Amino acid sequence: MEEAQCTSLSPPLSLHGQFDGFLWSVAVINPGFCFGVSKLRFGSVLDADPGHGKLPLVSVQDRDHKFLTKAVEEAYRGVECSDGGPFGAVVVRNDEVVVSCHNMVLKHTDPTAHAEVTAIREACKKLGKIELSDCEIYASCEPCPMCFGAVHLSRIKRLVYGAKAEAAIAIGFDDFIADALRGTGYYQKANMEIKKADGNGALLAEQVFEKTKEKFQMY
């Protein structure tokens, strides 16, 4: 059996009283690193119920409050367990928590075991599918490019996050965190040599796709 990468949901820490007065900013990602506000999902809920405009908004906030609280609790829990950095993530489907995970980098000796990647991996295993288009993810902090890539690849429909990357950067984390959603770090700042094969080498590597395309199902 593979070692569990998520903690079970334990009693909540004493954080709830501090969550009063939630405010939210919402964006829908558009091509080319532009942010828009033209497709807000809870906006359409309000439109559908004009007589009770305030109630659905409060409901959505309460719901988001609840799941983000779990993600923040996971962040603290991960540090208490010495599993990794202070990051948590929760995958939700139909108002139910599918998995609640935290950073497992140290525990698993795995630099890819960020909270979001771990949560996506565990949610897919639990649900028995590689796409989570009926799920949302709540992250305690803005996802780094690796994690946002994983969110994109899993087809998760909605991302809610708490802290801006700068809060993590302030205590020493890599500022590339900020690149996925806002592009304010330096994603490719690594002084790493990158070499691309050309000529026959590139041709051979490219032929892999043409030669195998009949043998696997696109996903």
Place this chain on the structure above:
Amino acid sequence: MEEAQCTSLSPPLSLHGQFDGFLWSVAVINPGFCFGVSKLRFGSVLDADPGHGKLPLVSVQDRDHKFLTKAVEEAYRGVECSDGGPFGAVVVRNDEVVVSCHNMVLKHTDPTAHAEVTAIREACKKLGKIELSDCEIYASCEPCPMCFGAVHLSRIKRLVYGAKAEAAIAIGFDDFIADALRGTGYYQKANMEIKKADGNGALLAEQVFEKTKEKFQMY
């Protein structure tokens, strides 16, 4: 025991004859998505040995040829095993293969199990450390943003890849592959709602870092 995510090194496929005439392009990533050629590692090897200028270059090409061949073989092998898409990756340290892996997305029901992520995870486990600054990675195809993020986080010192993303895109893979290294796709094209907590919600999530910074080792 966790299920192995890498294949062992089996006898090479009959690809070697096609690798004659390798040509290479090399870049060193600089901040701000700029590519430069000012810090070529094998360039300095040539400078240090002016009397035998050709030999080190051929050696480097042969060496890269050998390891990229393994990555391409892994790509084919992964499809033959129905483990996932046609992508392979090899991590090398001191001229020795640490792990040779392929895409395991279907096998593990895990959308994050790309070849590069799998190879990094397995190499870290094998070497017992979360940073691979003494390693190189050979990828059969240009890494997607998630994978490049993983390469960056693992501190791998050198990346060599074969096919341009367009070869994969041509048979139906997500064009976000091309965004990490060249920014020619649409990394954030997903029509996904992204919501950031503000006010007390953001404050509480940001406090995680300040409140835990003494309890974990930065990495």
